[in-house]
Amino acid sequence: MPNATWTITQTDFSPENHKAYEGLFTLGSGALHIRGALEEPIAAAPQNLHYWRLPGNVTSEVFREQRSKVGTFVPGVYGSHPLLNDELINLPNPLLIVPIVAGEQFDLDGSRTETHTRTLDLKTGLLTRTFTWRTKAGPDLRITHERFVSMARPRVLAQRCSIEVDAPTDLVLRTGIDATVTTNGFSHTQSVTASATCPHTSVDLQTDAGDRVRIDGRLVSPEATTTTSAPGMPEGGAWLATSVRLAASAPVVVERFVTIATSRDTRDRMGTDCNQAAEMGFDALLAESVEAWSARWSACDVRVEGDPHAQLALRTSLFHLFRAHPGEDDRVAIDAKGYAGEAYWGRFFWDTEMYLLPFYLYTEPARGKVLTDFRLRSLGGARRNAASLGLPGAKFAWESNPAGDECCPNWHYADHEIHISADVVFGIAHADAAHPGAGYLEGAAELVFDVARYWMARTATRSGDDHPSLLGVMGPDEYTPLEDNNAYTNALAAFALRTAAGLAERRGDARGERDAWRRTADTLPIPRRGALVLQSEGFDNLPAADFAARWTDRDRPFAGQVPQEYLYRTRCPKQADVLMLMWLFPRQFTLEEQRAAWDYYVPITTHDSSLSPAIHGLMACRLGLPDEAWRFWKQACDIDLRGGAAEGIHIAACAATWQMAILGFAGLELANNTETLTLTPRLPAGWSALEFPIVWRGSPLTIRVTRADVTITSRAETEIQTMIAGTPHTIAPGRPTTIALATGTSR
Ligand code: IFM
Numbered sequence: 001m002p003n004a005t006w007t008i009t010q011t012d013f014s015p016e017n018h019k020a021y022e023g024l025f026t027l028g029s030g031a032l033h034i035r036g037a038l039e040e041p042i043a044a045a046p047q048n049l050h051y052w053r054l055p056g057n058v059t060s061e062v063f064r065e066q067r068s069k070v071g072t073f074v075p076g077v078y079g080s081h082p083l084l085n086d087e088l089i090n091l092p093n094p095l096l097i098v099p100i101v102a103g104e105q106f107d108l109d110g111s112r113t114e115t116h117t118r119t120l121d122l123k124t125g126l127l128t129r130t131f132t133w134r135t136k137a138g139p140d141l142r143i144t145h146e147r148f149v150s151m152a153r154p155r156v157l158a159q160r161c162s163i164e165v166d167a168p169t170d171l172v173l174r175t176g177i178d179a180t181v182t183t184n185g186f187s188h189t190q191s192v193t194a195s196a197t198c199p200h201t202s203v204d205l206q207t208d209a210g211d212r213v214r215i216d217g218r219l220v221s222p223e224a225t226t227t228t229s230a231p232g233m234p235e236g237g238a239w240l241a242t243s244v245r246l247a248a249s250a251p252v253v254v255e256r257f258v259t260i261a262t263s264r265d266t267r268d269r270m271g272t273d274c275n276q277a278a279e280m281g282f283d284a285l286l287a288e289s290v291e292a293w294s295a296r297w298s299a300c301d302v303r304v305e306g307d308p309h310a311q312l313a314l315r316t317s318l319f320h321l322f323r324a325h326p327g328e329d330d331r332v333a334i335d336a337k338g339y340a341g342e343a344y345w346g347r348f349f350w351d352t353e354m355y356l357l358p359f360y361l362y363t364e365p366a367r368g369k370v371l372t373d374f375r376l377r378s379l380g381g382a383r384r385n386a387a388s389l390g391l392p393g394a395k396f397a398w399e400s401n402p403a404g405d406e407c408c409p410n411w412h413y414a415d416h417e418i419h420i421s422a423d424v425v426f427g428i429a430h431a432d433a434a435h436p437g438a439g440y441l442e443g444a445a446e447l448v449f450d451v452a453r454y455w456m457a458r459t460a461t462r463s464g465d466d467h468p469s470l471l472g473v474m475g476p477d478e479y480t481p482l483e484d485n486n487a488y489t490n491a492l493a494a495f496a497l498r499t500a501a502g503l504a505e506r507r508g509d510a511r512g513e514r515d516a517w518r519r520t521a522d523t524l525p526i527p528r529r530g531a532l533v534l535q536s537e538g539f540d541n542l543p544a545a546d547f548a549a550r551w552t553d554r555d556r557p558f559a560g561q562v563p564q565e566y567l568y569r570t571r572c573p574k575q576a577d578v579l580m581l582m583w584l585f586p587r588q589f590t591l592e593e594q595r596a597a598w599d600y601y602v603p604i605t606t607h608d609s610s611l612s613p614a615i616h617g618l619m620a621c622r623l624g625l626p627d628e629a630w631r632f633w634k635q636a637c638d639i640d641l642r643g644g645a646a647e648g649i650h651i652a653a654c655a656a657t658w659q660m661a662i663l664g665f666a667g668l669e670l671a672n673n674t675e676t677l678t679l680t681p682r683l684p685a686g687w688s689a690l691e692f693p694i695v696w697r698g699s700p701l702t703i704r705v706t707r708a709d710v711t712i713t714s715r716a717e718t719e720i721q722t723m724i725a726g727t728p729h730t731i732a733p734g735r736p737t738t739i740a741l742a743t744g745t746s747r
Pocket of ligand 1: 336344349350351476478609611652
């Protein structure tokens with residue numbers, strides 16, 4: 001019986017939900033990601049379609065209706081699309097193991113099956129599929145497929161297929177690599193060579209961006225005849241056909257090992273690992289990979305007692321956060337779909353700093369550093385983006401490719417959603433605060449100064465004003481374009497300017513520039529009406545969107561039910577904007593202001609973005625609104641588990657789920673707001689305990705929060721000062737310290 005808090009099981013196969021499971025069951029290792037497609041093709045869902053995907057409104061984009069979308073992604077391998085700019089390439093599909101009996105090829109749509117089940121074991125990264133195929137020729141085949149992408153050897157995919165029958169049966173297994181897969185309907189293949197020589201298959205391709213990708217497969221199949229030519233072999237790939245005489249109750253087991261190497265790797269890795277993997281075999285590779293997974297789980301697992309669904313939702317998020325991080329490779333970050341789909345073209349957004357980074361900073365700090373190093377590496381692109389607009393300094397891309405170049409094909413986001421440049425600086429400053437002494441800010445001085453120069457050039461003083469403004473911007477609320485003095489953007493830009501000024505001062509740099517940076521930071525306005533912080537100037541003059549009349553189906557995004565034109569001329573924020581600002585800078589706003597913002601923005605916000613509910617949940621925790629916190633947790637925690645993963649994993653929402661548990665329910669304050677480890681627990685009614693490891697300013701700790709107390713076990717070398725539910729405590733290293741929440745006493 002699988003453990004319900006460690007496994008996701010699918011028994012409900014249907015054309016409607018198949019793509020969502022493909023996304024949810026994506027396996028990966030940081031360096032290779034493979035969607036949870038089936039081992040055999042679905043005839044009704046060809047993967048080689050050519051069509052034009054056009055740049056559309058980002059949220060209400062309607063994706064192509066397709067029963068299945070396979071996906072194989074190697075971070076960093078991008079191609080150039082003539083309309084959409086650079087996109088992550090969906091590489092050839094290496095998964096294929098297709099059973100054929102008496103000429104009938106198994107196809108989940110048309111074949112008769114029984115007890116079809118897939119189970120993803122989150123602890124080990126093993127995906128298992130079992131079913132019985134009732135062939136037209138008569139015999140029933142009991143088939144089990146297992147697969148994993150090795151966390152220990154990140155470019156290795158291992159597969160095992162076991163087949164059992166009750167009566168002797170002749171079976172052909174066609175295995176191989178399909179090199180005809182297109183990305184968003186477009187082929188990025190410049191040239192391709194496919195070859196098969198028993199037991200090897202390989203595809204060697206050159207992308208339109210000049211990268212070389214080599215996929216090698218090796219089959220290990222005892223007691224079988226394998227050939228490279230057999231009737232019906234598909235074109236555009238490398239295939240083997242293995243003929244097996246199945247004897248009753250004597251399962252035949254076939255193993256397959258696939259490696260993917262690219263010209264981004266060092267030369268000696270090209271095409272060598274596959275044989276090594278085959279020599280090790282499935283079980284040994286799995287054992288090694290499970291060990292690597294278990295190290296990740298010990299560093300990060302969050303345990304919820306009293307709520308198995310919340311536990312599963314959190315572990316699902318953690319699973320994808322482990323998988324999606326690129327390891328040591330700082331030439332890339334984590335794309336918006338967590339390398340689990342073609343949506344958002346494999347690009348990097350503000351999601352990196354504001355959603356993903358905190359998780360890594362507080363659990364596996366070296367991985368946090370990879371994300372900030374990525375921005376340092378892509379500074380050249382940010383400078384090109386600024387120069388392309390005739391501006392000095394560095395402007396980070398709203399949708400970045402690995403080189404940092406703006407790839408968003410929609411001008412209103414690309415040119416105007418400029419808060420990203422300040423978000424990048426915020427992320428680096430946050431890392432600096434979370435890991436003092438690690439030199440994050442000093443190491444990023446060039447970046448921080450160039451971003452400040454960009455902000456200085458981007459501000460303007462209107463005639464009649466005595467202060468600078470940021471005009472014509474899009475804040476996090478992407479349904480209100482071209483705002484003047486968006487509060488979030490101004491506050492973040494001011495933060496970036498102050499950070500630059502402080503850094504210049506610490507380095508002893510000349511005064512001129514830094515004084516100007518500070519002056520501008522101090523005079524950029526935050527629009528207000530009484531206690532209410534306005535999203536932007538005149539925001540409250542817009543008419544409210546008529547939700548009652550126009551948002552008839554509350555289960556679908558508002559943007560799918562009204563034209564973009566309506567979104568743009570009414571008040572209906574897509575996501576947290578002012579509340580996001582308040583979440584990040586609690587000390588800049590009084591509780592009265594935060595409450596006024598909550599009362600004003602919550603009723604008009606659509607939460608069309610998956611990035612929205614968790615931030616609202618965090619604010620609800622801070623404002624002491626447990627019912628609201630719970631309502632937003634329910635919206636946020638299982639977006640992909642609930643069927644949302646068809647186009648990829650909402651990886652920022654995965655990280656936001658972690659944030660809601662740790663920063664919301666356990667009430668940990670971010671290190672950029674306090675040097676003292678501060679916890680204000682507010683466990684949901686159904687949770688009896690929440691336990692998690694964190695690294696607090698370099699010190700590894702385990703924190704356990706129950707309804708009655710907080711226990712901190714420190715593995716630090718020195719004492720740690722804490723503030724638990726408003727009472728100060730000193731935590732000594734070594735033994736657990738328990739603080740009673742009612743009395744504030746510790747033992
Ligand atoms: O970065 C987000 C944005 O805030 C809302 N639309 C989707 C983007 C990618 O996740």
